[in-house]
Amino acid sequence: MNLQFINKEDILTVLKILSIDNNIYYLTNNLSYEKLSKDEVIPELNIDSVRSLVPLKSFLLTHIDQLKEPKIPKKSNIVFGAKSCDIKARKILDNMFLADPQDPYYEVRNKSTLIFSSDCPDPQKTCFCTYIKGKPYPEDGFDLNFSPVHNGYVVEIGSVKGQKIVDQVQTYFKDTSKEQLSGRDKMRESAIEKLEQINKDFNKVKDTDLQKLFETKFHSDKWKELSKTCVQCYGCTNICPSCYCFFLAESNKSKENPFEKVRYWDSCQVTGYGRVGGGLNPRPKLYERFRNRYECKLNWRMVNFNMYACTGCGRCIDVCPGKIDIRKVVSELI
Amino acid sequence: MKNPYLATPAKIEKIIDETGNIKTFVLRPEEPINFKAGEFIELTIPGVGEAPFTPSSSQYETETLDVTVMKVGLATEKLHSMKEGDPVGIRGPLGNGYPIEKFHNKEVFIVGGGVGLAPLRALLFTLLHEIKKFKRIILCYGSRTPDDIVYKYLFPDWLKIKGLEILRSIDKCPEGHKWHETIGVVTCLLDKVKINLDNCVSIVCGPPIMMKFATLKLLELKHSPKDIYLSMERNMSCGIGKCGHCAIGPYFVCKDGPVFTYEQLKDQPEIWA
Numbered sequence: 001m002n003l004q005f006i007n008k009e010d011i012l013t014v015l016k017i018l019s020i021d022n023n024i025y026y027l028t029n030n031l032s033y034e035k036l037s038k039d040e041v042i043p044e045l046n047i048d049s050v051r052s053l054v055p056l057k058s059f060l061l062t063h064i065d066q067l068k069e070p071k072i073p074k075k076s077n078i079v080f081g082a083k084s085c086d087i088k089a090r091k092i093l094d095n096m097f098l099a100d101p102q103d104p105y106y107e108v109r110n111k112s113t114l115i116f117s118s119d120c121p122d123p124q125k126t127c128f129c130t131y132i133k134g135k136p137y138p139e140d141g142f143d144l145n146f147s148p149v150h151n152g153y154v155v156e157i158g159s160v161k162g163q164k165i166v167d168q169v170q171t172y173f174k175d176t177s178k179e180q181l182s183g184r185d186k187m188r189e190s191a192i193e194k195l196e197q198i199n200k201d202f203n204k205v206k207d208t209d210l211q212k213l214f215e216t217k218f219h220s221d222k223w224k225e226l227s228k229t230c231v232q233c234y235g236c237t238n239i240c241p242s243c244y245c246f247f248l249a250e251s252n253k254s255k256e257n258p259f260e261k262v263r264y265w266d267s268c269q270v271t272g273y274g275r276v277g278g279g280l281n282p283r284p285k286l287y288e289r290f291r292n293r294y295e296c297k298l299n300w301r302m303v304n305f306n307m308y309a310c311t312g313c314g315r316c317i318d319v320c321p322g323k324i325d326i327r328k329v330v331s332e333l334i
Numbered sequence: 335m336k337n338p339y340l341a342t343p344a345k346i347e348k349i350i351d352e353t354g355n356i357k358t359f360v361l362r363p364e365e366p367i368n369f370k371a372g373e374f375i376e377l378t379i380p381g382v383g384e385a386p387f388t389p390s391s392s393q394y395e396t397e398t399l400d401v402t403v404m405k406v407g408l409a410t411e412k413l414h415s416m417k418e419g420d421p422v423g424i425r426g427p428l429g430n431g432y433p434i435e436k437f438h439n440k441e442v443f444i445v446g447g448g449v450g451l452a453p454l455r456a457l458l459f460t461l462l463h464e465i466k467k468f469k470r471i472i473l474c475y476g477s478r479t480p481d482d483i484v485y486k487y488l489f490p491d492w493l494k495i496k497g498l499e500i501l502r503s504i505d506k507c508p509e510g511h512k513w514h515e516t517i518g519v520v521t522c523l524l525d526k527v528k529i530n531l532d533n534c535v536s537i538v539c540g541p542p543i544m545m546k547f548a549t550l551k552l553l554e555l556k557h558s559p560k561d562i563y564l565s566m567e568r569n570m571s572c573g574i575g576k577c578g579h580c581a582i583g584p585y586f587v588c589k590d591g592p593v594f595t596y597e598q599l600k601d602q603p604e605i606w607a
Contacts (some may be wrong), residue, residue, distance in 0.1 A: 245578035259341035277407035280607035
């Protein structure tokens with residue numbers, strides 16, 4: 001494991017240097033990603049907070065995409081402050097979009113996106129990553145990972161690209177001390193403990209093989225009751241870091257290419273999502289579409305990719321006007 | 335690598351009226367689309383959108399390809415109003431077709447309903463191309479009325495082919511029509527054929543309700559689930575297993591199908607929808 005230390009006050013300097021060749025998007029106090037501008041003196045940088053409101057997928061699969069010829073951007077994007085839950089969700093997107101035949105638009109963005117992730121020392125009340133095979137810090141899938149310790153960060157190098165960047169600004173990095181490493185361990189343990197506290201009512205979720213559960217719960221009569229407060233706003237699928245479904249349409253914008261397409265994020269919760277021309281609809285009822293989201297995430301993607309397509313980020317809980325909590329839904333079915 | 339979202343320009347070369355609401359469009363793409371029977375294409379209807387169709391022509395004809403289309407929704411309505419010479423786009427071929435080699439030396443039992451004969455016609459052309467490789471070919475075809483039969487003009491020739499047996503049924507015979515063959519839903523034809531169950535494959539394509547009851551009937555007649563091939567209809571949109579719309583459980587019909595064995599699907603929910 002390749003670990004370095006950086007002082008807190010040096011981070012902005014490093015970002016400024018890197019911003020010559022890269023677009024830097026950093027996590028802010030209000031949980032959004034802001035682009036670092038040249039003249040900014042002190043950005044509202046806060047990589048120690050929880051995950052951003054808008055998921056990492058926005059950098060890889062934009063919500064509206066004109067499918068012109070895919071172009072490799074001149075500058076790479078560095079996303080600073082991405083959390084473990086989003087990085088895991090990216091693996092689902094990779095599995096979908098990089099499988100043969102590759103999606104050329106995703107591929108180009110994926111290649112030109114660098115992840116500077118950070119630990120999640122202070123999970124919030126809807127976070128439950130450790131209850132669904134996750135951790136509040138990433139173990140892979142990043143170029144650099146930043147763990148807050150006294151006066152600075154322990155930086156883990158996770159890729160060749162990450163190593164190159166550290167080499168480029170080597171003067172700002174130092175070797176780590178024992179105290180810093182034990183500080184990192186303590187902070188991580190404390191985050192896990194906080195998650196235990198937050199989710200103490202959902203211990204059943206943690207101890208259950210969810211795929212096995214959902215294999216047997218498709219015909220449960222509880223789905224109607226569980227979906228009763230769903231108002232079909234599609235917030236849960238839009239905000240989900242691993243939801244990848246899109247709607248493909250004609251763009252009708254290009255005179256040179258009459259077959260140019262556009263795509264939008266779509267949702268399996270939409271009534272007509274699966275409907276075919278002849279009128280057949282595999283999921284005409286609300287509870288059937290509601291159930292589909294759970295089966296997709298906790299059963300079928302496990303069959304395909306050996307991982308859940310839910311990483312415990314809790315965004316769907318935060319966003320739901322019907323107060324539907326995925327942890328409660330799963331608990332009810334156990 | 336070719337952009338999988340980019341359509342190949344094509345022109346409608348000829349339009350054949352099949353029934354009151356079904357037409358066959360002969361398409362000439364700028365570059366050949368080398369499909370295998372059972373694979374599908376996404377047809378772009380400019381200004382409206384795309385819809386998936388399985389070509390109904392022979393895979394050995396590479397200059398043009400046919401799609402046989404029933405007027406059911408926005409895209410097909412627009413397509414039906416188009417003229418010979420009009421431009422369209424084609425993406426494909428997509429998905430997996432019929433595994434013809436697995437049918438060699440077997441009795442091939444084909445069950446079709448309505449416009450579902452379109453993919454089956456492509457299959458028939460492939461089978462007839464090397465007819466000696468199959469023990470028997472039996473086609474059971476059901477339609478609502480005699481007027482709803484597609485490819486009426488092909489049946490006289492098909493009936494002359496040695497090694498191909500054809501049984502047809504109609505749901506009802508309107509007054510003034512003559513019909514000397516079976517009346518009833520297509521499943522009632524299945525009892526009439528004696529099949530060697532140890533050495534046969536059955537292939538089903540048609541409207542969902544017909545696919546369901548034909549499959550159940552075949553199972554009742556002791557056909558093995560692994561030898562029943564179904565052409566599944568779902569909302570295939572991207573055609574390359576990305577957009578999610580055509581999912582049946584862990585399968586994406588566009589990528590893992592559209593041809594599946596019943597064995598593959600039998601434990602999945604929502605297969606008949």
